[in-house]
Amino acid sequence: MTEPGDLPTRVHDLLGEAIRIYHDNPAARGWLYRQAERFAGPLRLAVTGTPGAGKSTLVSALVGQGVALSTDGEAGHRTWYSDGPQPRAQVRPLQRAPYELPLHRDDHGLRLIGVPGDALEILVEWPSRSLRHTHLLDTPGLTAADAGWQTAAELWQEVDAVLFLSRTLSAADLGRVPPVRGGWAAATAALHVIAVLSRADETVGGRVDAMLAAKQIARRRRREPDVTVMCQDALAVSGLVGYAARTLRQDEFDAVATLGTLPRPELEPYLLSVDRFRAAGDAVALPADRRERLLGRLGLTGIRLATTLVRSGAHDTAALAEALQRHSGLAELQAAVADLFSARRDVLKSRVALLAVEQIAHREPGPQSAYLLGQVERVVAGAHEFEELRLLAALRTRRAGLPGELAMEARRLAGGDGPTVFERLGVPPESPIEHLWEHAGAAAERWRHEAQQADPAGRRAAQVVLQSCEAMLQQLTEGVPTT
Ligand SMILES: Nc1nc2c(ncn2[C@@H]2O[C@H](COP(=O)(O)OP(=O)(O)OP(=O)(O)O)[C@@H](O)[C@H]2O)c(=O)[nH]1
Ligand SMILES: [Mg+2]
Structure with a gap:
């Protein structure tokens, strides 16, 4: 790690720099302020996928309350759910000022009457602890010939993480995920996605062993190349149950x-x-x-x-x-969301903010655009955090090429049990610095050796772990706070 500070700190500084650069451009500046606000805010998690895949039902399952919203109008809008002191709903129409509509609740969930045809977004505030640190987005289904392709692509850039639901996890369904242009954005595109084989209780025609069969399909699919390139993990869930x-x-x-x-x-x-x-x-x-x-x-x-x-x-x-x-499968999905998304919120947000800076530099070219793009590249090049995230996903899905004991140690050292040096080294908090040195040094030695091994997947994994160990050693040298 040659850059000072961790990824989120560098991204925070870069956002500040971009805001200064676009100081005289009110539209760009306002947009960047919004990005900075999102960067500091709760995790933004989209539940998207094919039509009728059970997206709205899963949103209710994740909140633990019947919040799925039905409206009397066309369901072309998307719905954001966040925590608030009392239930309320705000409609955001195209090219008109947002306004509030009364929210009704019945046995099936929430209902809004009088939603206009040009509603783009509905913001629902609902008192719920599970919405305090995560804002959920329920979206209309992505169809095969999605006229909203552009809209879908934009949506994927607006959120930190995505649950992509499909009833089959077929290649055709996964093909509806909007493509990401090349470069670092494409290389990190799978980091913020979990694929969900949804309505799992209906798999194999709802046979007695439907849930088991669905879980087997998800386990098999999550190791196949077309799935691994688009997501961190694939899980089967019955949102209804x-x-x-x-x-x-x-x-x-x-x-x-x-x-x-x-x-x-x-x-x-x-x-x-x-x-x-x-x-x-x-x-x-x-x-x-x-x-x-x-x-x-x-x-x-x-x-x-x-x-x-x-x-x-x-x-x-x-x-x-x-x-x-x-x-x-809900408990497992919640654990995966906690592990891969919530615990890595800052890294995922960094990714989205870097995309935003890149986007504004292209959209509003000026004398400093090239400089900004160069800064994005520098931050990305030094971002070992993205590598760690990829490794943790590979370890979860047993694609890392490391045997049991080593895999567990790799997970811990890469921050899978917690991001602090203590957690990474598996030592009690407040351990003296000499103790940390000793452990980190020994781990680096061990993984330097592992990084020489023959199996290419295992070698790659070991290199990432080694880099994590070296980053810890550097952190200890700098005396950076370790909690
Ligand atoms: N058996 C079963 N039915 C489900 C499950 N999830 C949703 N459903 C049913 O499937 C239908 C569609 O569910 P929704 O949650 O509205 O699906 P959606 O993906 O939000 O649908 P659109 O927004 O119209 O694309 C409803 O009748 C649900 O009751 C599930 O896990 N198992
Ligand atoms: Mg829905």
């Missing part, structure tokens, strides 16, 4: 428990299809309206899963909710 899990009520647990009291051979024929379940009559000891509600909340696969979980020990609402959240 995940949402039900996070909002499970006592009466719903009771209904599942009632089904669970029936002997398995008696219940199973009724769980073979939605029609059979609906037509079960008295045989399943639940009245038709409760059966229907349960179907709406969990789907047939979810009901099957929930009864199995109750039978195998989920004895109350909390236990069933926890187990459903795990089996739905």
